[in-house]
Amino acid sequence: MLKQFLLDSSPKNQIYKDVYRLIHQYAPISKAELLPKIKLTTSTLARVIDELLDNGYIRKYGVEDIGRGRPPVLYHIDERCSYLIGINITRMKVSVVLLDLLYNQVDQESFIMTSMHNPDFVLTKIKDITFNFMEKYQITLDELLGIGIASVGVLDKTNGIVLQPGGFLNSEWENTPVAEILGKDIPVKIMLENLPNAAVLGEYKYTKSIEDNILYWISGGWGLGCGALVNGEILPIDIKGLMHMVVDINGRECSCGKRGCLITYTSPYNLLDELTTRRPSINISKEKLSSVSIDEIMEFLRQGDTLIEEIVMESAYYLGVGISNIANLFQSKMIIIKGPLIETYPNYFNKVMESVEKHVQQNEQLRFSQGVLKENAAAIGAAIYIHETYLS
Structure with a gap:
């Protein structure tokens, strides 16, 4: 069974696991392409591959057309063995x-x-x-x-x-x-x-991204979330600290007692609270505000409300400031941004990108995405x- 094979940490089995891992990473791949990636002789590699085939952990994928001589066999893992x-x-x-x-x-x-x-x-x-x-x-x-x-x-x-x-x-x-x-x-x-x-x-593993310094932001729902890869490794990030990152020292008052925290510009509660402040004729109680969702924001936008659009664009600007702070810290090369406003209101995503590019350093290699795996x-x-x- 594959599970027992992968759990076997003996030195002898490690050779087999290394070959299996490389085939998983680079498949479809030939023996000739594997050799430079692992310190084994041609005969040893052939024996290891034969045993992996016999156990059903890998399979022959086909042959590679190199235009001359006998085409080499390509190998792939057997994706349905576990x-x-x-x-x-x-x-x-x-x-x-x-x-x-x-x-x-x-x-x-x-x-x-x-x-x-x-x-x-x-x-x-x-x-x-x-x-x-x-x-x-x-x-x-x-x-x-x-x-x-x-x-x-x-x-x-x-x-x-x-x-x-x-x-x-x-x-x-x-x-x-x-x-x-x-x-x-x-x-x-x-x-x-x-x-x-x-x-x-x-996103990194599924797409086999060539970028391994990636920032992943979730915003616009019930708070903020951020994940970061540096050299392909996950970094621990304090989410609560992100929410209260100061993006404007003279900004809106936050529940934490400070001013200009990122969450005061990005949560549905704070967006609608700002709307009622600027337009007192809208009578929404604090209790009602505490249970609002992003759908209320989207309804105002669908109605063509210019004031809520202005407030939402301010939100996008400050979200971009916050993202750029973290991107500068980790030297991110790709930024994936997710959230209800990002996915349903293109102007928001465009404004976030514009703000990030304005504040990030060395942005000539920076790429933006909304991800390929979606929800x-x-x-x-x-x-x-x-x-x-x-x-x-």
């Missing part, structure tokens, strides 16, 4: 995806989160979906490499615990040992990761994170 589960838990929705070993999505199921969705209900639902996938595709526990979970909020990643949920509608989520609860019925490797970190890893980036990234722990 599987991965990725889960994304947010305030409003839970998504569960089943991936093969090339990170192709085999299946997916999602459900909304309400005030009735306590940990017991949600985790039972996740177990049911997982078992349904396993039955549908005839996957055994040995063939399931693990479950990666991306979540908003404050996490204890070492122990797989959601310490403080990110504004969940149900109040029972504090200190929930997610990995332990799932592991009782699904005894596989289970790991927890912050949503933006998982998302940026997913599944975090779930796919969490599953990939599990796989990476086997390959590293």
Whole structure:
């Protein structure tokens, strides 16, 4: 079984794992292309490849047309000899995806989160979906490499615990040992990761990006999220610190007692609060403001309200300032920006890019994207994170 092979850390097996990892990374690839990447003789590499083929871990992909002589055989991993589960838990929705070993999505199921969705209900639902996938595709526990979970909020990643949920509608989520609860019925490797970190890893690995200094921003919903890769490695970032990054020392008053915090320019609450301040005729109570969503902002924009458009463009400008601060710090070469306003209001995205380019240093190589994995980036990234722990 592939799982036992990847868990075997003996020096002899490490050679086989190194070849397997390189084939996974560069496939389709020939023996001649593999040789410069690993310190093995031609005969040893041939023997290793033969054993990997015999065990069903890799497969022959075809031949490479080089225009002369006998065409070399290309090798690829067998992507269906094991599987991965990725889960994304947010305030409003839970998504569960089943991936093969090339990170192709085999299946997916999602459900909304309400005030009735306590940990017991949600985790039972996740177990049911997982078992349904396993039955549908005839996957055994040995063939399931693990479950990666991306979540908003404050996490204890070492122990797989959601310490403080990110504004969940149900109040029972504090200190929930997610990995332990799932592991009782699904005894596989289970790991927890912050949503933006998982998302940026997913985009990087799935697209095989040539850029390995990537910044991933989520903005416009219930707060801010940021994940960063530097030289292909995830960096831990304090999300709470990001929300209260000062982008205007004389700016709007924040709930933390300071002025000009980034969150005061980007949350739906603060955007509508600014609208009521500038247009007193709009009578919205503070209690109502505390429960608003980005949909209210979008409705004003659809109606052609010039004042809310002005406020939203200010939000985009200051979001760009905040992003550029982090991009300068990590020397990011690609910035992926996600969020409701980014995806539904093109002027917002364009203004953010303009602001970042104005404030970032050495921006001649900077690239912008809204990502290719869309809403599944975090779930796919969490599953990939599990796989990476086997390959590293």
